[in-house]
Amino acid sequence: MSGMAVTRELFDQVMVPNYAPAQVIPVRGQGARLWDQENREYIDFAGGIAVNCLGHCHPALVGVLKEQSEKLWHVSNVFTNEPALRLASKMVDATFADKAYFCNSGAEANEAAFKLARRYALDHYGEEKNQIIAFNQGFHGRTFFTVTVGGQAIYSDGFGPKPGQISHVDYNDIEALAAIMSQRTCAVVMEPLQGEGGVISPEPEYVKAVRELCDKHNALLIFDEVQTGVGRTGALFAYMDLGVTPDILTSAKSLGGGFPIGAMLTTSEIAKVLTPGTHGSTYGGNPLACAVAEAAFDMINTSAILHGVKEREAWFRDGIAAINEKYQCFEQVRGKGLLLGCVLNEQFKDRAKDFLQAALDEQLMVLVAGANVIRFAPSLVISHEDVTEGLARFERAVAKVVQG
Ligand SMILES: *Cc1c(COP(=O)(O)O)cnc(C)c1O
DSSP states (O other), X not given: OTTSOOOHHHHHHHSOTTOOOOSOOEEEEEBTEEEETTOOXXXXXXXXXXXXXXXXXXXXXXXXXXXXXXXXXXXXXXXXOXXXXXXXXXXXXXXXXXXXXXXXXXXXXXXXXXXXXXXXXXXXXXXXXXXXXXXXXXXXXXXXXXHHHSSOHHHHTTSSSXXXXXXXXXXXXHHHHHHHOOTTEEEEEEOSSXXXXXXXXXXXXXXXXXXXXXHHTTOEEEEEOTTTTTTTTSSSSGGGGTTOOOSEEEXXXXXXXXXXXXXXXXXXXXXXXXXXXXXXXXXXXXXXXXXXXXXXXXXXXXXXXXXXXXXXXXXXXXHHHHHHHHHOOXXXXXXXXXXXXXXXXXXXXXXXXXHHHHHHHTTEEOEESSSSEEEEOOOXXXXXXXXXXXXXXXXXXXXXXXXX
């Protein structure tokens, strides 16, 4: 096997066709740059979908990974381990939470959160209180429960009977939420800034009103911070800038800086219902993942890094505005910190994919968020030089699309 040609064609032969990856295959990365099999270099504004918060192969993370890899990889939850206990301590110290649960992905963190909310309601209020309310265009992962809570039926249809008692309303529409909430509602699940759905911020007073409705109906407020958490918006967690505290918070993506890990945070009072045996994960909280996440968390949870995110947001916004001045293709730039979305105007409606491909041709990796938004989610420590060069490449890509 070692001598075989590893090509993009091989993907179509041996991989389940649920993805349609780009034609190039990255083989190594450093900071905000990547190289493919042909040694072509790319600037990375995609960050592995908001995951590589410290870029590729950050020396601090590589060092900790190497060190831990020679000590202990996995023991299961029959035992606890030092990195998990250290990471949990740091996360609860830095947030509203008293307790942490670790798993391996964002979907699993949300799965745990939704099961917790259902169990809490059952134990405290009885069987009738089981409705979960989430938002249209929301995204919470791809397990069957989480994809059903997600607000795009197209992703959850076609797999047979769905988990029940899940309702959706429009984001930023407080009347719609108030209209369907009742004492039967056990939880409201929201992203404090919708990522996959199109990089959509909540209205300033909206989140507070959601919190009030939850309090009124004894429902738990779950913030899915899988994409917004760990520095992405310029706060350690996005809720910290909103003046609203959730009851349960989920984190993943940036949490591991590229090593798979997810976390659910909550209060002692709520955590209590997850007694031994109620939930679990073989790999969850394994020492390798937790050691890397601890190192990433230590670095991100500093005013220098968080302030730096705001500074970089300004570099991006200024650069995009200058490009738009020339080419007139964006109607708006949405988002916060280093989760930014360029919304295409009427003339280029739903052509985000064309911009993504043109950018790749110019050796720049970007993301989309739906058909109409080009999304940037780069390293939180990307250099000024890389932002400038990346935006120059983006300008060439935009010019190509605009000039046909
Ligand atoms: C990416 C994402 C998820 C799913 O995370 P996975 O690690 O892919 O399971 C859940 N919620 C939000 C808000 C996300 O952006």
